Amino acid sequence: MNPEGPIGLFDSGVGGLTVVARVRQCLPDESILYFGDTAHLPYGPRPLAEVREYALRISRYLVAEGAKVVVIACNTSTAAALEAAQAELPVPVIGMVEQGVRAALAVARNGCVGVVATQGTVRSGAYERAFLAARPDLTVVQQACPAFVPLVEAGATDGPEALATAREYVAPMSAQGIDTIVLGCTHYPYLAGAIRAVVGPDVALVDPAEELAQALVRLLDERGLRRTAPAEPAHRYLVSGDPAVFVEAARRLLGREIAVERVDIFDGES
Known part of the structure; x- marks a missing residue:
């Protein structure tokens, strides 16, 4: 694991941005890689086995993109996939x-x-x-x-x-x-x-999210994973659906614009 890598977080939509906000408050020098699975929003009504598969695919993608830790910033995904992700992934995984x-x-x-x-x-x-x-x-x-x-x-x-x-x-x-x-x-x-x-x-x-941010601080310290590079941290926001919808929702909720990229990690499936 590279301490200079980002903290990977994901949710079905903009909800996980509440977690990102807490993490950035507690760890302002860390880079963030956030994935909103807006193509499959909402997770709540879906079968837990389906949510588990989405969560594992996203977690693998975040690790492939260099995430040094994965935060399942979604309670439904935590309930469905935390243990499976912890067993499979080569990086620490924490949930809600x-x-x-x-x-x-x-x-x-x-x-x-x-x-x-x-x-x-x-x-x-x-x-x-x-x-x-x-x-x-x-x-x-x-x-x-x-x-x-x-x-x-x-x-x-x-x-x-x-x-x-x-x-x-x-x-x-x-x-x-x-x-x-x-x-x-x-x-x-x-x-x-x-x-x-x-x-x-x-x-x-x-x-x-408040307790999670503190747990993340402890985890990074215990594993020696704090970022030390002098450059400013980099933050990326990715979605599986329409970026414009996410940008607008984030603007209404956060009061500011964020740059969002669309990536297809589900091979075009719905």
Whole structure:
């Protein structure tokens, strides 16, 4: 592994940019290689075996492009493919679920935690297993939120539709007494304001990206993989679908333009 290589990250769309932002805050001297699999967005409704195959192909591509570590910046892909990627790839691989659980356990108070996630992540049971392995006495309330990702990709994160959708999904969880909610999809931090408006100030909202960035810092230090080159880091953003759609979504969510390249690693399949 070349310490001067980029950190490779991927997601189904713009959601993983929330992880990129945290990583760049904690590791400003590192180069970033990001892949958004927009040709197959959203991952949530797809069978986990299909998501696993997409995730492994993307991970292999990032390694072939020089990535020194792969960050699965997608909870559904983490649930579907983390163990397989760790077993196959010659570089370290980290994902979202373990980080979300660790961060939530640090702030949970009453033993009742919530997870909002895609259908695939909920169906996998990854969060519930991880929580109960750490604390068997916990009550874990999960809610699949299939309308959240389309809202984020459309940039509709703070209007009446976002608030109504958040209320539909989150209000029943709040009524069950949760004091912590894990934002179990990397798109969901963009909807934190709408979720907060529903649950009020006393429920902790946990973004696993914060914990993941810290775990990545530790990993690079432990493996001696910190970049030391004096040149400015290079950041590349790749997509499998229409770059213009990704650029526009990123502009709405980030408030700035990013250069995006389209690459076809799936041989034209849909």
